[in-house]
Amino acid sequence: xxxxxxxxxxxxxxxxxxxxxxxxxxxxxxxxxxxxxxxxxxxxxxxxxxxxxxxxxxxxxxxxxxxxx
Numbered sequence: 001x002x003x004x005x006x007x008x009x010x011x012x013x014x015x016x017x018x019x020x021x022x023x024x025x026x027x028x029x030x031x032x033x034x035x036x037x038x039x040x041x042x043x044x045x046x047x048x049x050x051x052x053x054x055x056x057x058x059x060x061x062x063x064x065x066x067x068x069x
Contacts, residue, residue: 004051011054024048 011017016038019031023039024046031039047055 004053007053008051017054020046021048021052021054024054 011021019035020039020043022028022030023036023043025048028036045056045058047057049055
């Protein structure tokens with residue numbers, strides 16, 4: 001649990017991760033046009049789980065990895 005909290009905090013502190021999470025949730029009104037375009041380019045490679053953590057997965061059948069910088 002503590003480890004997941006650390007991942008969530010790190011993802012919230014990284015602008016690109018926070019923007020991508022907003023984009024994937026559909027909260028695009030808070031993003032600039034430039035930020036939304038950047039997110040659109042990589043969004044298909046990321047998913048958000050039920051806890052709100054951002055995961056990276058190139059292929060749907062692959063194991064997903066927690067996205068951190």
